[in-house]
Amino acid sequence: MGKPLALALTAGEPAGIGPELCLQLALEPRTAGIVVVANQPLLEARAQQLGLTVALHSWHPGETPRMEAGHLSVLHVEGCASHQTGRLDPVNSAYVLRTLEIAGSGCLKGNFDGMVTAPVHKGVINEAGIPFSGHTEFLQELCEVERVVMMLATEQLRVALVTTHLPLKDVSAAITPERLSQVTRILDADLRRFFGIERPRILVAGLNPHAGEGGHLGREEIETIEPTLEKLRAEGISLTGPLPADTLFTPHWLDQADAVLAMYHDQGLPVLKFQGFGRAVNITLGLPIVRTSVDHGTALDLAGTGRADSGSLQAAIKMGEHMARCLKSSNQETRS
Incomplete structure (x- = not known):
């Protein structure tokens, strides 16, 4: 052994x-x-x-x-x-x-x-x-x-964060193409390296309600998130989104994913902690x-x-x- x-x-x-x-x-x-x-x-x-x-x-x-x-x-x-x-x-x-x-x-x-x-x-x-x-x-x-990524995990769910301990008013400005690209690449690489997942499937949450509703509820998805995800897909990273966060955490989506990438702390972690508080693990990627x-x-x-x-x-x-x-x-x- x-x-x-x-x-x-x-x-x-x-x-x-x-x-x-x-x-x-x-x-x-x-x-x-x-x-x-x-x-x-x-x-x-x-x-x-x-x-x-x-x-x-x-x-x-x-x-x-x-x-x-x-x-x-x-x-x-x-x-x-x-x-x-x-x-x-x-x-x-x-x-x-x-x-x-x-x-x-x-x-x-x-x-x-x-x-x-x-x-x-x-x-x-x-x-x-x-x-x-x-x-x-x-x-x-x-x-x-240069960059680390916070991910919390239970046996059933993994949620990584683009931004962590920021006031909500500062989150939008912090979601830059550079940060989103770095975090996504680290998440993909470390799901392979630390979890043995050959080709990780990552769900990406939008920032705004209904993922911006085509620009009517915010333009971050159109101007930053979607173009960045397209470039990352061209590198071979399997990404679905940006998806509305209120429906992303349902079996329809989670059953076909290895991890969720949330835009900010209280977008992703309340769901995970409700699902598994006391059995969840905080993991530092990168x-x-x-x-x-x-x-x-x-x-x-x-x-x-x-x-x-x-x-x-x-x-x-x-x-x-x-x-x-x-x-x-x-x-x-x-x-x-």
Whole structure:
């Protein structure tokens, strides 16, 4: 079977549910090796608080991570000043970013086959005086790539975004031929590379109601979206649209597609989260590495209670495993 996969798992905000979700994973046997990149005393304190019996083992590059129930491999990171649940401490912010840097750099070096991230708290990191807009942008800079794409996925649906965290008034101006072309090419390439889809079929949503109604409800489809899609089709990318977003998310269209490309955040993600919240996975495309994440936040009110649901993290790990295997297979085919 060969060497098992090794995935780095960052524990996220120390005051949130991330550390205990990592510990919950250790209670069951795993099909991939998980290395939690975190402060080991933090994990020990949270395990004691929750009454969990988990043996923590120091991990070093090249070692096979522990996969049996009750054991967890840990890459210890210094600098976590506070272990208190539910109470944010800006002093921990540099430590949180250090875990991301270690995991991402480890993937680039080949020490890990991919990384999975538990939630961080953007606000407290910025309160610490560190400019931070999210995992996606942090890893984009770390990996030195020009453009990344946010895609959320369940087992039944994949939705990628042309624009992400923008005010609605700024979305139209941001949908340029260059951005739409870059995002679409990345989506097509990474559906092949990370998901093993030979010729991805992509549905593209229009920006305006009824996809502009022939220009009567907006001209972005006519002036930007349709001409750009035509050029991309000429490159061999399979694209259907622009389609009205209110009817795109129906079986008639989804049954013949591998992914949906939405123009903005709240056009595509409410449908996906209604369909699979708690089981959805946030995926960053356009990176040279595998990166998946949970679909929820730090849940400070649940931290330390034992009521946190690890379903999304388990889905993110399962997705990370699948993507890492597809990437390995793709790389082997390229080398041969």
